[in-house]
Amino acid sequence: MTTSTPASVPCAPSCDAPSLPPVLVGALMRHHRTRAGLSQLKAGHIIESSGSRISDLETARTVLPVSSAHALLNAYGAPAPEIRQALALLALPDHQHRIDCFAPTPAWVDALIAGSRSVHVYSADPASLSHFSPAASPAPGVPGGRPSTPRRCRMVLLLSESLLNLAWDGHPAAAHLPHLLRLAENGVISVHLVPGQLDAHASLLAEYTYTVRGWNGTVTDRLRRQIFVAHHDGAPGSVGNGGAAAAERQLLQQAARIARPLQWSLHQLRQAARAQQQDMAVDGPRAAFSRPVSSPDTRARRTA
Template sequence: MPPDVLPSPRCTASCGVPSLSHLLVGALLCHQRTRRGLTWKQAGQVTHNPPTRLSQMEAGRYPLTVRGMRALLSAYDAPEEEAEAAAALMTAAGAGHLHQVEPLRYGGVWTPALRAAARETVSLSTGPLQPHVTTAAALAPGRRISGRRATLLLHESALDRADCEQLAHLIHLVDTEGLTVHLVPAAVPAPPGRLWTEWTLAAWGWDGSAAQRDGRQLYVSHAPQQQPLIRNGAAGNADRQMIQAAARRALAATPSLRQLQQVVRAARRSAPLSARRGPASPTSVGTVPGPPPVLGAYPARVHHALLGRSGPPVDQAVAPLLQPVDGRTS
């Protein structure tokens, strides 16, 4: 068995949830077909497969051999390393149902595949923010892609480790890439320094039923100094519950964005003039204009006071001094 793919205990097909190997390989086939700009009908002509069969393969509902997978990826001119990664996963799964994989070569191969096949992504981040901003950029669907949604639940604890540049980049993704951000209060329990992402692989042929949605969801969790862990079915229940609990307590999107913008403006106004390269631009913070942001411009404790959180009296006294002088709050 390849050393980079370690299967968990298996279940049987009667569980009703597709195996992770079927979902991931199907997503990869979808990604490579759409990358070539092929419809199912056109791909059928190239691969000599009926369009309905290709659709079922991408949905993980049609038996696929390693040889058949390699033939399809070869017809789509996919890189050989992607075929190798898919073959390793299929070999590890064998004939069983696989609902947990760790560690998996996820970043370079599977993220674009999941993004191509996903109808919706919901991520929960507890910081540090930089790798999560990078991930959010990969998840953002872009405003030109209709029917796709990407949401980031940003836990307040992530602000403790965030700097102005990272927050401004996040706001930029909201403005330009269709990402939705909700702030999650610190009172919501969640382990620090983690990222969970729920992928709903239902972009093609989804009828909207709850049962099909549950069967098409998988969860990817990132922890410091660890490889990502991918789960679905009952194995993903803990990740699902963590994301759902955060979503129930999160602020609405508009006030969340305004608070992030306010934090960035306050950080820039508190920066010493010697750190600025030019005059501040009156343009919205969301487009990241003007001088470069100053890293660590003010303490995270003041972040909380500025956002209306409770805090030491000295922080509550400093926060009003950082408010925008023109009276704007967004």
């Protein structure tokens, strides 16, 4: 993970979209607090404050002092590199809507998932899916503390159909497909295949609709709460929201518009995953499964 100070783009103070650093760090603090099994009230004692103060810090309702973030993350047992990255984010000046050189660890991803109502992910590269954590996996709480109960959110994976060709050709890069199939069949994620390959600037792009500062359910409120994290293979990624993330929002909207229906996508994923498993088990032709040659007749259902 990159721990140097991230590059950033400041924004006008009048912008109504929340600044990214306090939102990201607040989500990380909530994640590690629940993993430690601490209530907001007990966490407040760490900085000689109240549980409501902890709630305000975690949801970016109030200014998050660097000293408080440091004390809380350290008390929660957060890894030192994550603490350093969090403090570097909070040191950025003014109102920020794009942060480059941001390389989120699985804890950052789980933190955003746990605080989001929905997550949409687009991928055209099988290796990039290693960044995608489909469900928060909290550690047991401290003795006497509360167990963590992360809130479930709707998770949609928009997967380029080109990845299935790797499975039919026996490519080892498609070995993750059986795992994706299990997640889809268990209802953990919804998988929709996307025809062709969109002009994505990253190997994986995730949209988190984060519920910071309450929730009123309007379209304007949803757009204000969307956070986009782009993963770049072999290089640090970026995170953005508001107007600075317009290109990322448009790409995901395009992928959702042309995505195949859920049941058809699941059937094709199941066929490709089974073919991949059979190819790994024995050499020779795969007679039991045929490569799909036509697209569904039904109209693709919108996923966003």
